[in-house]
Amino acid sequence: MSPQGRFRRGRGSAGRILFFLFLFVLVGCAPEDADSPRGVEADDDVVRLVYVEWDSEIASTHVVKAVIEERLGLECELLPVTLTALWGSLAAGDQDATVAAWLPLQADQQARYGDRVVDLGPHLEGTRIGLAVPAHLPVDSIPELAGVVDRFNGKIIGIEPDAGLMRRTRRALAVYGLDGLRLISGSDSTMTTILEGAMAEDRWIVVTAWTPHWMFRRWDLRYLKDPKGVYGEGGAIHTLVRQGLREDHPRVYDFLSRFRWTVRDMEQVMLWMQEEGTSPEEAARRWIGANETQVDRWLDE
Template sequence: MKTINTLSRAVRYGSVLMIAGIGFAAGTVQAQDKGTVELAYVEWASEVASTNVVRAVLEQMGYEVDMSSLSAAAMWQAVAYGDADAMVAAWLPTTHENYYEQTKEQVVDLGANLEGTKLGLVVPAYTDITSIDQLDDKADAINGEIVGIDPGAGLMGLTEDVIEEYGLGDIQLQSGSGATMTAALQAAINNQEDIVVTGWTPHWMFARWDLKYLEDPKNVYGGAEEIHTIVRQGLKEDMPEVHALLDNFSWTPEQMGEVMLMNQEEGSDPYENAKQWVEENPDIVSEWMGK
C-alpha cells in the first residue's frame, strides 16, 4: 500500500517539485509500537535500492517507515531541519560536497555505507571516443549533447564544470532523470548510435550493457567516492536502535547491484524486491542489527 507523505516544512525547499513517500505495508512488521522513521532519498537507482533495503530491515525491527523522494538539495535540508531522520544516499566527498558544507553543523555523518563509487561520462563500448577532451571534435556524432539526469544532482554540476574546463563549446548538457537517461542510452545502443551520458557506479546499466567511462585527464570528476549515511542531530538519543542499525549499515557494490537488477525487471516493485533480498541475506542483515 503506497501513501503520499508530505513533509511538515516542505515549503522550505523551494526547489522541490515532488515529495513522494512509501508508507507502511500491512503485515510486514513484527510490531507497530516503536514509532515511525522518516527516510529521505533521491530517485537514483542506487538510492532507491539502498533506502528500500533499510526500510525493509527497520520494518522487521518493528518500526513504520516513511520514504520521501526529494531533490538532492532538499534531501540534505530535510535531515538538517529534522524533517527526515536519515538518508543513506550522501555521495561524498565530491558530488554532494556543497550540500554537506551547508549543513554539516546540523547533521551527523555516520560514515560510508558503500565504497568504490565512480562518476563520469559514459559511452557504449563500441564508440571510438575514449576521452572527454575528444568530445568537441565529435559533437556531430553525439548530436551535440550530453544526456544528463535531474538538474539538481551534484553530478550535473560537475558535468557543467567539465564542459567549461574542457572548452566543450559545441556540447549542451540535457537534464532529465535517471530513467530518461537510461532510456536514451538503450535507444542509442539498439540503433548502434553514439551517445554520451552522465554515469555513476554502482548502476545497473553496467550489468545490462557493455559500457565504458571516458577518460578524464583533468580529473574534474575526481577519484572514487563513497556513499555515506547521514542522520539528524538527536537521533541517537531519540531512537538508539535505529541509530545503531544505520551506523552498522554497509554493503558492497555487488550486493547493491543485485537489488538494482531486480528493480529493472518489468513490473517489479523496489520495496518487494528489497524485502526479498533481506530475507535471502539474513547473515548480512544480522550484522547490521548487531546480532
C-alpha cells in the first residue's frame, strides 16, 4: 500500500475515534430523564417562584415564600420577570409556580401557554382595573377627560407596556377618542412615585390603577366611570404551577391549592412594605405571624 493510502486510512480511523468520543460526551451530558418537563435538572429541595414586580405581586409572592420556608422548611427562590416570561417560564418547566396570574386580564398569555401550565384557581377574587384620579377632581368618567386634557398635562401615567391594563388603556384612548392624551409607560414603582408627588402638590393626575393596591388606602382616589366597559367587570388573581409539581413537591402543591386570601389582606402587606425600613420579606413574615390561623388552614393543620 502506498504511503498516501496509509495516510487516508489513518485519517479515517482518527475521524471515527473523534466521532465516538464526541458521542460519549454528548450522551454523558444529556438529562437523565428526557421526558422531564424541566428540561434541565434542578435542585429538588428548592422551590422557585416567578412574579412580575407589581406591588400586589411582590406582596403575595413574599407571603408564599415565607410560608414555604418557615412552615414547610424548604428553600425558596424568587425571580422577577416580564409578564410574557412569567407564563413562558412555567410552561417550559423552568420555574415552579406563580401567584401573579390576573385573569381574564392576561387572556393573551393564557391562550398561548395555558395548555402547558396547571391553573389551581383564584387565590384572590374581586380585582378591578381602570383609570383613577384624586377623589376631589371634578371629573367623573373617562369620556370627560377629553375636555380637561391640559389639566392633566396631556398624560396618563401607566406601568409596564406589556401589561393587560396598558393594553386596555390603549383601547380606551381609541374607543373614547382621547387623541390629546398620551399613555406613559413605566412601572408600578414609577407610577406611584409620580402619583405621590402630584398628591403632595395638589396637581391633577390620572393613572392606570388596579385593586388590590395600597395606593387606595394611602390616598383618597377613585376610579373613573367606564360607560363603554373597556376595562371589564373585574376578575381574580390565579395561582399557576408547572406540570409535574404535584409529584415533585406534593406539600407545596397542596399548600398552593389551598392558598386563598382577600383584597384587604394583600393591601395590608403592601402598606407595611411602604413603611420606611421595611422590606417585603419583613412585611410578609409580619403578616403570617399575625394570621397564624389562616396560614394553618392553607396547610391543613
